[in-house]
Amino acid sequence: MARVFVLRRSTLILFGALFAVVLIAAFYISSVNSDTPASAAASTAEYHIAVIEFEGKTKQGQEYEIYRFDPGTIYVQHGQQVTLNFHGVHGAQHPFIIEGYNIQDTVKKGETTSVQFTADRKGTFRIICIAHDEHTSHVPMIGYLVVN
Numbered sequence: 001m002a003r004v005f006v007l008r009r010s011t012l013i014l015f016g017a018l019f020a021v022v023l024i025a026a027f028y029i030s031s032v033n034s035d036t037p038a039s040a041a042a043s044t045a046e047y048h049i050a051v052i053e054f055e056g057k058t059k060q061g062q063e064y065e066i067y068r069f070d071p072g073t074i075y076v077q078h079g080q081q082v083t084l085n086f087h088g089v090h091g092a093q094h095p096f097i098i099e100g101y102n103i104q105d106t107v108k109k110g111e112t113t114s115v116q117f118t119a120d121r122k123g124t125f126r127i128i129c130i131a132h133d134e135h136t137s138h139v140p141m142i143g144y145l146v147v148n
């Protein structure tokens with residue numbers, strides 16, 4: 001024998017609202033209590049940086065070229081495990097250092113150079129290409145790592 005229950009619309013809405021409240025509460029409690037998965041995801045940062053070249057001419061017709069890290073500024077959080085992948089698009093090679101982090105490596109054309117470190121020092125640190133760090137090539141090839 002099947003019995004048919006007839007629910008009024010207001011009862012259905014009430015149950016729906018109660019269900020939504022329980023769901024939101026459960027989600028809130030789980031996000032407050034389980035800090036491991038959320039912080040594990042936030043504790044890493046990975047960036048891809050292209051090494052590119054721009055060319056230009058002065059009004060007098062003199063040609064010049066500059067190399068850039070693109071993006072030129074990288075923002076990470078203090079304590080994050082950071083991976084920077086440098087992709088060599090233009091220029092044969094760019095030996096670089098990251099000030100304050102004792103990091104030294106070289107980006108080569110057509111290759112990817114990855115550096116990994118823990119962002120354990122706060123501040124703004126220059127990423128300097130030591131082959132193009134002079135103002136003689138119009139703009140020195142310098143990027144910035146900002147650790148907040």
Ligand SMILES: [Cu+2]
Binds near residue numbers: 067093129130132141
């Ligand atoms: Cu360079």
